[in-house]
Amino acid sequence: MRVLIVYNKDSSKVIFRTGRQVKEIYSEKTIKKIADVLKKTGYYVEIADGNIEIIESLKKFFSKGEGIVFNLSYGIQGEDRYAHIPGLLEMLGVPYTGSTPEGHTLALNKVVTKIIFKHYGIPTPDFWVFSSEEDDLSMVEFPVIVKPIKEALSLGIKVVYNKDQLKNAIKEIISEFKQAVIVEKFIIGREFSVGLLGNGENLIAFPVLEFDFEGDMKAIQTTFLKKHKPVKKICPANITEKEAYLMQKLSKKVFNILGLRDYARTDIRMDIEGNIYFLEVNSQASLGETGSFFQGARAYGFSYTEMIQNILKTAIERYPFLED
Ligand SMILES: Nc1ncnc2c1ncn2[C@@H]1O[C@H](COP(=O)(O)OP(=O)(O)OP(=O)(O)O)[C@@H](O)[C@H]1O
Ligand SMILES: [Mg+2]
Structure with missing residues (x-):
């Protein structure tokens, strides 16, 4: 090939x-x-x-x-x-390899993703969307996390605790990113991620990975941490079998309802009571050796080589005229 x-x-x-x-x-x-x-x-x-x-x-x-x-x-x-x-x-x-233009576009837009999540019963934090700091913000229940709708790498993300901070954050995001703002209930708790590889009946969910914030329930992954000081990852995560099964099952459902292909990665928070919430799905999950996707693949039993081979094989199978 x-x-x-x-x-x-x-x-x-x-x-x-x-x-x-x-x-x-x-x-x-x-x-x-x-x-x-x-x-x-x-x-x-x-x-x-x-x-x-x-x-x-x-x-x-x-x-x-x-x-x-x-x-x-x-x-x-x-x-x-x-x-x-x-x-x-x-x-x-x-x-x-990978998702179609439609799959990527749906997954890149956090608002569209969450509307689809809500429609299909995937738990996700409540949210509001604003296009100006002058919008009526009275329904927002604090604390919330404020994000540009279509960014990644935690760019522009801020946790805010009152209306004045929220107004400022909305203004900053609109001026810097020229896009609307999603304001989401801030989930105090732990953070997880699930890597997915395959399609249809052959879709695999890797073991759940936890980002280790060392017990700090209010910690988040900032752009600085992602770029310069990646948070330690634990895989398989130290959670019950039932919790892991639910995260994997719902991650597969997320992959399918958004029509993704070949591989992706979901981001999840769990609150102090143990409720889980899907934040988003990364349709162009990083395949770097230090990234969480490979750490999940490794815990599943794949070497780096096997992970890359499997992504390619999965894609090739979708094109019957190609011979591996
Ligand atoms: N509702 C929330 N409650 C608590 N923490 C959150 C919430 N939403 C986001 N976070 C924190 O902010 C980080 C970035 O959020 P999110 O994954 O939505 O954005 P992103 O910039 O698209 O990330 P990525 O780099 O994975 O593409 C999360 O990893 C998490 O630590
Ligand atoms: Mg994310």
């Missing part, structure tokens, strides 16, 4: 730089590691940058034979960035 890894490296190669510039990026090290793993497995591998040159790279690669794109692109700019490369690949008829 021939595999073209597509990710975003040189974000200046566009016609215009406009809209919100993407902050998420795969390190060169991770891309190289994934390429090496696939080469060692016997695949023919090339790497391409998902910018203005991508159509030329795709034409060149696929003119020499069939294959698949391993899509590791977060996009370059714009709010629905994860959907861009998959959209282009669909237009060109190129097979690729």
Whole structure:
């Protein structure tokens, strides 16, 4: 099998730089590691940058034979960035790993995700949406956590305890991110994550992973921690079998109701009484070696190589004309 890894490296190669510039990026090290793993497995591998040159790279690669794109692109700019490369690949008829443009777009929008959660009975913190600090905020029950609707890496996130703080936080987010604000009940408690791999009957939920805040029930994962000082992870989490089963079962349901494909990761909080709440789902879950997705895969029994191979195999199975 021939595999073209597509990710975003040189974000200046566009016609215009406009809209919100993407902050998420795969390190060169991770891309190289994934390429090496696939080469060692016997695949023919090339790497391409998902910018203005991508159509030329795709034409060149696929003119020499069939294959698949391993899509590791977060996009370059714009709010629905994860959907861009998959959209282009669909237009060109190129097979690729991971979710469709629709799946990525639904998962990127925290409000749409939560409306779908509520519709299907997936527990999620109560929330309100505001587009101005002048909106009527009287129904908000504090404490709440305030987020831009379509960001990641905890960008713009703040916990607030009263109306004045809320007004300021809304104003700051709108001015910095140029998008509406989701205000969500702050869940005091513990934090978990569940990695998912596969599709349909073969969808696997990895063992539940806990972010270890050392008993600080009000701690959250900030952008600084995510980038510079990742919170220690415990996997499998120290919870009851029943709790783990529920988180895994509902994570699979989340994957299916949003129509995701191949792999993803859910983020969950548990309050002091043991109630669980789904915060969001990451349709472009990081596959880095230190990330929570791999830690879950490892606890399930996969080596790094096996995890990457399985993602690719899962995707290839969706395209009957491709032979592994
Ligand atoms: N309702 C909540 N109650 C308590 N903590 C929360 C809540 N929502 C978010 N958090 C905290 O803020 C962090 C970031 O929130 P969230 O996962 O919604 O945003 P994100 O920026 O999309 O994250 P990611 O980097 O996973 O894409 C969470 O990991 C958690 O620590
Ligand atoms: Mg998250």
